[in-house]
Amino acid sequence: MIYDVCVIGSGAGAGPIIYELSKAGFKVCVLEKGDIYKRKDFSKDEIATVRRDIYTPSLNEEYHTIEENIDGKWTKFPTYESGWSFWNGNILGGSSNFMSGFFYRLKPNDFKLKTVYGRQKGSNIEDWPIPYEELEPFYDKVEKIVGVSGEVSDYEHQEPRSSKEFPFKPLLEHPIVKHIDKASKQLGFSIVKTPRAILSKDNKHRKSCYYSNYCGSYACSSGAKGSSRESLILPALKTNNVKIIANAFVYKLNTNEDKKIVSVNYYTKDKKSKEIKAKLFVVAAQAVETSRLLLNSKTKEFPNGVANNSSNVGKNFLSTAGGIVSGTFDETNMNLKELLKPGLFVNRAIKDFYFTDEFKGGMIELVFDHANPIKRANSLKWDGSKLLIGEALQNKIYEKFTKTRTLNMEIFVDWTANDNSFISVDEKYKDKYGVPVANIRIGAFKEDIKVSKFLEKKAIALFKQMNAKDINSNISELPAQNLLAGGCRFGDNPKTSVLNKHCQAHEVKNLFVSDASFMPTGGSVPYTFTIYANSFRVAEYIKKHYDKIIS
Known part of the structure; x- marks a missing residue:
């Protein structure tokens, strides 16, 4: 069978x-590298979900190599040596299953940073x-279809909106927001x-x-989280126009003499090679893997x-620069019963400094320390250079878990594109399938560190x-391995970009890339909302021009 469209990946871009x-x-074939899970399959088990490779490949079988500048020399090492994983969720719906769901739009000036601030040396x-x-109409569309809960805040850098309010009322908030709001007002910060x-x-x-208290890093058991699987793919399946092939690792795009994609090859779970033919192809495999696929498709x-x-x-x-600032609260600065309330969201950010004159x-996002008990307990085993065991460790864990709570301020800063931030492939390093x-x-x-x-x-x-x-x-x-973009940036100049403004490859008429790879700059916010919005924009273009694209 020759499908109308073949989509590689099933996350926010797909x-x-x-x-x-x-x-x-359109008859759509979806090739998903991972398995298909349903709500009933998702648990809040820290060992199964976070500490083991349930939703991501084992690094001993599928890994990446990292190049870091160590003492002035670029040094390469495979991630199975460090355990540092850049896999973010190989299941139907991809990493959108595990996001925290911060849905901030980019702002008008985010689209023209070179014009506003100039290009810094390097x-x-x-x-x-x-x-x-x-892009604004598609942000609005995502809010309604994927579902965004919140309250529009009035502050200096608020972006223009076609809808005055979000379609769903705000989620319930933790009592600590009263203290955040009061302190912010005293400092002159907008909330x-x-x-x-x-x-x-x-x-x-x-x-x-x-309000399970386990959101980020965990898939949702109620369907409340706007994952691609829950909000878009499940409704799409009702059309009977979608064929999903799970456990399909796409390793090769095949072209003809007209420089069009005619088919893709993928490996099954048992390493058998198969082929899918289609008239139009959309790659949305995640920024790193999308570049890898194109580079390996010689x-x-x-x-x-x-x-x-x-x-x-x-x-x-691109990734996101920044870091985390943490502070502890206890009964001396907040009612203990209120402080220990689980599950409720902080839902506060500081964006007064999103742009400056220079x-x-x-931005700064306020969130509680993750609820994971094993991780929290493990962090308490040291008292300076002394390893705590027995009753001393037990007492410390008890005090920390029952009488305090840690609040984090996560800092998000643009990752500036430069010549030493890129994806490549190396024939010396291959995964279990023999693919580089x-x-x-x-x-x-x-300069990003200075902003941080x-x-x-x-x-x-x-x-x-x-x-x-x-x-x-x-x-x-170091980059946030769950925030990855770039590698196939879009632009008007084929000499400096991979895709045109419609995310269609300059050199391949029937190839589109709709994950975060297209982004020239990432903004100072998580990418998922913008990936969704842009993918809806690309879909509209394909619908309108399909016959011309495949001709």
């Missing part, structure tokens, strides 16, 4: 494509080929109430949030990898105003 095209009558920053206004892709009330086949027409005759694939990899700033793995060179831009330090001071000031104890800070140059 879901809107599957949803929109299947509803329009950076490869470029403006987007589209303005905010072109932004966090919108989340989590339902505050039942909607169609999905139940509302039940054909007669593309000896350096599909859509890579311009040598742009893999370049300008440089692009960032992705190499991730991590070249942080030094600037926001760190604001976070510490807020904690001090709240009388927090044990204030600790960790600002890092």
Whole structure:
């Protein structure tokens, strides 16, 4: 069978494509690297979900290599040596199953940072080929279809909206927000109430949030979280136009003499090679894996990898710079019964410093320390250089779990594109299928650390105003492995970009990339909302121009 559309991946970049095209009558084949799970399969078991490779491949079988600049020399090491995993969820719906659901839009100036601030020496920053206004209707669409709960905050940098309010009322908030709001007002900070892709009330086949206290890193058992699987793929399946093939690792895109994709090859779980033919292909495998797939797909027409005759694939990899500032609260600065209430959301952010007159700033998101008891207990085993055991450790754990709570301020800062941040492949390192793995060179831009330090001071000031104890800070140059973008940036110039403004490959007419790979800059927010919105935009273009694309 020759499908109308083949979609590689099923996460946030794939879901809107599957949803929109299947509803329009296209026959869609979805190739998902992982397995298919249902709500009943998801538990809040820390050992199963977080500490073992249940939803991600074992690093002993499938891994990446990392290049870090150590003492002035680029050093490469495989991730199975460190346990540092860049896999974010290989199941139907991808990593959108495990997100915390912070759904912030980019702002108009995020689309034109080069124009607003100029290009700093050593950076490869470029403006987007589209303005905010072109993406705004699709942000609005995501809020309604995927489902976003919240309250629109009035502050200096609030972006224009076509809908005055979010479609779902805010989620229930933890009592600590009273202290955050008071301290912020005293410091002159504006408060932004966090919108989340989590339902505050039942909607169609999905139940509302039940405040389990386990959200980020865990899949949702009620359907409240707006994962691609729950909000888009399940409704798409009702059209009978979608074929999902699970445990399908796509390793090769095949082109013809017209430089069009004619088929893809994938390995089954038992390493058998199979082929799928289609008229149009959409790659949404996650930023690192999308670049890897294109680079590994060497054909007669593309000896350096599909859509890579311009040598742009893999370049300008993005993550998020920043870090975490933590503070402890107990009965001396808050009612203990209120403090220990589980499950309720903090839903507060500081975005006054998202832009400054001199440089692009960032944001601060306030969240409680994760509920994972094993992780929390494990962090208490040291008293300085002394290892605690027995009653001393037991007492420390008891005190920490029953009389205190840790609040974190997560700092999000743009990751500036540069020549030392890219994805490549190395024939020396291969996975269990014999396919070269992705190499991730991590070249942080030094100016990003300065911005992180600037926001760190604001976070510490807020904690001090709240009388927090044990204030600790960790600002890092290392990327957040759950926030990955770039590698196939879109733009008007084929010499400096992989995709055009519609996320269609400049060199391959029937190939689109709809995950975070397309982003020239990432903004100072998590990417998922923007990935969803852009994917809906791409889907609309494909629907309108399908016949012309495949001709």
